[in-house]
Amino acid sequence: MKKKVSMKDIAQQLGVSTALVSYVLNDQLTDRINKDTAEKIKQLAEELNYRPNHIAKSLKSNRTNTIGLILADISNPFSAHLARIIEDEAKKNKYSVIFGSADENPKKSQDLINLLLSRQVDGFIIAPAEGSEKQLLLLQKQDVPFVLIDRYFPGLNVNHIAIDNYKAAYDAVAHLIRNGYQEIGMINFKTTLFHLEERVRGYNEALKDGNMDVSGANFREVNEKYITEEVKQRIDELLGKTTAIDALFFGSNNLAIEGMAYIQSLKIKVPEELAIVCFDEANAYNLFYCPLTYVRQPLLQIGQKAVEVLLASIKAPEALEHVILNAELVVNESSIPRKQR
Amino acid sequence: MKKKVSMKDIAQQLGVSTALVSYVLNDQLTDRINKDTAEKIKQLAEELNYRPNHIAKSLKSNRTNTIGLILADISNPFSAHLARIIEDEAKKNKYSVIFGSADENPKKSQDLINLLLSRQVDGFIIAPAEGSEKQLLLLQKQDVPFVLIDRYFPGLNVNHIAIDNYKAAYDAVAHLIRNGYQEIGMINFKTTLFHLEERVRGYNEALKDGNMDVSGANFREVNEKYITEEVKQRIDELLGKTTAIDALFFGSNNLAIEGMAYIQSLKIKVPEELAIVCFDEANAYNLFYCPLTYVRQPLLQIGQKAVEVLLASIKAPEALEHVILNAELVVNESSIPRKQR
DNA sequence: CTGAAAGCGCTTACAG
DNA sequence: CTGAAAGCGCTTACAG
Numbered sequence: 001m002k003k004k005v006s007m008k009d010i011a012q013q014l015g016v017s018t019a020l021v022s023y024v025l026n027d028q029l030t031d032r033i034n035k036d037t038a039e040k041i042k043q044l045a046e047e048l049n050y051r052p053n054h055i056a057k058s059l060k061s062n063r064t065n066t067i068g069l070i071l072a073d074i075s076n077p078f079s080a081h082l083a084r085i086i087e088d089e090a091k092k093n094k095y096s097v098i099f100g101s102a103d104e105n106p107k108k109s110q111d112l113i114n115l116l117l118s119r120q121v122d123g124f125i126i127a128p129a130e131g132s133e134k135q136l137l138l139l140q141k142q143d144v145p146f147v148l149i150d151r152y153f154p155g156l157n158v159n160h161i162a163i164d165n166y167k168a169a170y171d172a173v174a175h176l177i178r179n180g181y182q183e184i185g186m187i188n189f190k191t192t193l194f195h196l197e198e199r200v201r202g203y204n205e206a207l208k209d210g211n212m213d214v215s216g217a218n219f220r221e222v223n224e225k226y227i228t229e230e231v232k233q234r235i236d237e238l239l240g241k242t243t244a245i246d247a248l249f250f251g252s253n254n255l256a257i258e259g260m261a262y263i264q265s266l267k268i269k270v271p272e273e274l275a276i277v278c279f280d281e282a283n284a285y286n287l288f289y290c291p292l293t294y295v296r297q298p299l300l301q302i303g304q305k306a307v308e309v310l311l312a313s314i315k316a317p318e319a320l321e322h323v324i325l326n327a328e329l330v331v332n333e334s335s336i337p338r339k340q341r
Numbered sequence: 342m343k344k345k346v347s348m349k350d351i352a353q354q355l356g357v358s359t360a361l362v363s364y365v366l367n368d369q370l371t372d373r374i375n376k377d378t379a380e381k382i383k384q385l386a387e388e389l390n391y392r393p394n395h396i397a398k399s400l401k402s403n404r405t406n407t408i409g410l411i412l413a414d415i416s417n418p419f420s421a422h423l424a425r426i427i428e429d430e431a432k433k434n435k436y437s438v439i440f441g442s443a444d445e446n447p448k449k450s451q452d453l454i455n456l457l458l459s460r461q462v463d464g465f466i467i468a469p470a471e472g473s474e475k476q477l478l479l480l481q482k483q484d485v486p487f488v489l490i491d492r493y494f495p496g497l498n499v500n501h502i503a504i505d506n507y508k509a510a511y512d513a514v515a516h517l518i519r520n521g522y523q524e525i526g527m528i529n530f531k532t533t534l535f536h537l538e539e540r541v542r543g544y545n546e547a548l549k550d551g552n553m554d555v556s557g558a559n560f561r562e563v564n565e566k567y568i569t570e571e572v573k574q575r576i577d578e579l580l581g582k583t584t585a586i587d588a589l590f591f592g593s594n595n596l597a598i599e600g601m602a603y604i605q606s607l608k609i610k611v612p613e614e615l616a617i618v619c620f621d622e623a624n625a626y627n628l629f630y631c632p633l634t635y636v637r638q639p640l641l642q643i644g645q646k647a648v649e650v651l652l653a654s655i656k657a658p659e660a661l662e663h664v665i666l667n668a669e670l671v672v673n674e675s676s677i678p679r680k681q682r
Numbered sequence: 683c684t685g686a687a688a689g690c691g692c693t694t695a696c697a698g
Numbered sequence: 699c700t701g702a703a704a705g706c707g708c709t710t711a712c713a714g
Contacts, residue, residue, distance in 0.1 A: 004691095008692095018692075018693090022692065022694085023693090052691090052692080053690090053692070056693090057692060059690090060692055061693080
């Protein structure tokens with residue numbers, strides 16, 4: 001790259017000090033500065049296509065106006081959508097976003113945090129990986145502002161924005177019960193992540209309140225690494241039981257997409273043979289022959305709130321915010337009342 | 342945030358100069374430096390949890406090891422996947438990625454470029470919006486390294502990585518012709534973007550080589566802003582003709598997903614009543630009852646090559662690379678031979 | 683083997 | 699109304 005023009009260049013050409021140039025270009029001390037000189041400086045800056053060097057500014061101010069965004073995997077549509085919202089919102093506030101994928105791996109997450117820290121990000125927005133509690137505590141100890149999204153750890157008293165996963169799952173399953181389904185299965189990831197556990201809790205509680213079997217006979221877990229194969233196995237299991245399931249609740253959009261692709265290939269009739277409720281949105285759902293009922297998370301709110309809370313936290317690190325939003329059950333044909341069939 | 346520890350802190354505590362600290366922590370001049378002092382410095386750095394300030398380094402070196410990534414929309418799965426690959430690849434090379442969405446809007450694109458430029462990114466990877474030629478020329482004039490992906494402008498002699506869209510479309514349509522389809526429709530965006538025009542050219546050329554009607558009677562365009570409504574209209578038109586289409590080729594994954602959702606809702610039998618070929622991959626395709634034939638772009642190669650070419654270009658700005666990769670037609674049931682039906 | 687010093691591009695009290 | 703100077707945290711020729 002060519003050498004960029006600096007304030008010094010402008011100052012020298014005009015025979016003034018860089019201080020003056022700085023004041024003028026930053027619209028400071030406007031009342032004390034000669035209008036003509038100010039005009040000249042602005043004009044020359046324009047002419048030379050001067051662009052302030054943020055890096056130098058940052059070194060002085062100790063602020064980069066940059067947010068570090070750590071997601072599990074930006075190519076997951078849920079994360080991508082959130083990333084998009086966060087970037088938009090950050091830009092409105094004159095912040096940029098550097099991002100990285102932690103891949104559900106605490107080691108990668110720690111490396112990313114270190115990397116972004118050395119790049120002096122002003123704070124983080126993190127969808128934390130399983131097992132990353134310690135590094136978050138460390139961040140907190142170092143007074144680095146951050147906010148967790150989507151997931152959080154009930155033991156950690158840090159900023160977080162998430163939905164009420166318990167309630168969302170409870171509502172989804174209660175809806176199925178209300179519509180007359182008797183054997184409601186659930187497929188979830190095998191995990192200790194709180195937000196996913198909450199979904200299971202909601203599922204169980206709804207079953208209990210509906211006076212249904214709470215033995216867990218209709219509940220199955222899937223290892224995230226072998227999602228495609230295991231989802232198939234679990235569905236086979238649930239359908240092969242002596243009392244086969246007549247409804248299925250997926251704990252996440254990945255699971256739902258894998259599961260629905262399989263159900264599709266099995267030529268199972270939804271909802272006649274099997275009712276379906278998914279977690280999270282996906283435009284993929286529209287390609288399935290039967291419009292799917294799903295839990296919609298308020299992504300826009302989550303993203304915007306995350307930026308808002310982070311920026312507040314950068315300014316005033318004291319206050320912590322725990323924001324719990326409500327998800328919405330979008331009811332479609334895949335879960336219509338059993339009797340109506 | 343708490344004050345971070347700097348080299349100065351380490352130097353003072355040890356009674357040495359910051360120069361020494363710098364040399365040691367950067368493993369320079371190792372043969373000339375006293376092993377004991379070196380050891381002490383390293384230990385104290387560790388103890389104090391010292392993290393180099395990239396910002397300061399950048400100010401000196403005029404390098405930020407940061408790539409600016411400008412995409413149309415990161416929440417589009419195609420872009421998101423690419424973003425993921427680029428970030429991975431960048432990280433391997435010790436680069437970070439700052440991203441932004443231009444939303445097919447040249448004004449936004451220009452703003453993003455300015456913003457990232459003031460943040461001193463070392464170069465750009467850009468999926469350029471329609472009408473952004475001028476700003477790219479300006480970048481080039483300023484000797485800012487960049488590489489275009491996915492799209493490019495044939496008149497601009499700049500780095501770009503893309504697939505042979507003409508060939509990909511030609512192959513797709515030739516495949517349909519070979520399989521006995523007579524009235525092959527295509528739905529594309531209304532655009533002057535070269536890569537999309539190339540797809541139309543491939544479509545037309547394949548029709549011509551197959552001695553089929555080249556009047557454009559089976560070709561339709563869609564305004565990106567009203568994609569959902571217009572895709573429906575265009576499909577209605579193509580199916581409502583006196584000689585209705587018996588096959589349909591979608592020019593992009595967005596169009597395909599919208600289109601397939603509609604075709605799904607119309608209860609049209611694929612491929613019996615209508616054969617389908619889509620452009621680009623989408624896991625959504627798996628939810629459709631009939632496995633879809635599609636053109637697969639080598640995203641991994643595109644992303645990796647983009648980073649490679651950009652980094653080369655940062656080091657040696659002279660050489661320009663125009664990389665054209667081949668797409669692959671993934672054949673599935675949605676386009677099986679007509680006779681076999 | 684090590685330190686003093688200049689400099690990267692900016693900001694900002696201070697002096698005049 | 700304006701400039702000289704210090705400083706942000708680092709690097710790197712240069713001198714000794």
